[in-house]
Amino acid sequence: MTKTRSETPRLDARDIKILAILQREGRIPKAALAERVNLSATPCWERLRRLEEAGIIQSYGAQISLKAFGPVAIVFVEIEIESHRSEDFSRFEHAVARIPEIVECWAVGGGIDYLCKVVVRNLTDYQALIERMLGDQVGIRRYYSYVVTSAVKNEPMPVNLLVQP
Numbered sequence: 001m002t003k004t005r006s007e008t009p010r011l012d013a014r015d016i017k018i019l020a021i022l023q024r025e026g027r028i029p030k031a032a033l034a035e036r037v038n039l040s041a042t043p044c045w046e047r048l049r050r051l052e053e054a055g056i057i058q059s060y061g062a063q064i065s066l067k068a069f070g071p072v073a074i075v076f077v078e079i080e081i082e083s084h085r086s087e088d089f090s091r092f093e094h095a096v097a098r099i100p101e102i103v104e105c106w107a108v109g110g111g112i113d114y115l116c117k118v119v120v121r122n123l124t125d126y127q128a129l130i131e132r133m134l135g136d137q138v139g140i141r142r143y144y145s146y147v148v149t150s151a152v153k154n155e156p157m158p159v160n161l162l163v164q165p
Helices: 013-024 030-036 041-053 086-097 123-135
Strands: 073-081 102-107 114-120 140-147
Touching: 013 030, 013 041, 030 041, 073 086, 073 123, 086 102, 086 114, 114 123, 123 140
Parallel strands: none
Antiparallel strands: 073 114, 073 140, 102 114
16 A cells, blocks of 8 residues: 555555455454455454554444344435525524434535435334434425335445555
8 A cells, every 4th residue: 555645545456456355354353354465464464453553444343134133114314404605504403413323424516405314213203203313303394214125235345446556
């Protein structure tokens, strides 16, 4: 891994392979990771440390199976806010940050302002959440809800496709 003038790390094939393996197997022992990328332990560990220091690896975590908790509802919500002033975006984003059921929120361009992923026990809980947000006047003009009926694809990021040649 080398850095260009813009300080963006340049990843080689081994770095990419390390990232791809870690996305799927975050708890892989370092010795096993080194073996899989055809390196000895020390050079592999150094690469891993550089990826972490460069901020490419942000954190490590477990992927939790929602099925283990019984039935849950996942809802994607398109949200348009009332006004497009800086303070209105801030107010909405600060409110979302305090709502644990909203597990992802993306500011998007186009016909809506935000796309949120909500995980709740059931649709009654979802409706209560929306009513609470409307009552708290966080600036929602309108929203559109899309209930997930099944997961078709949920894969790690395609690191090898994102790296510049």
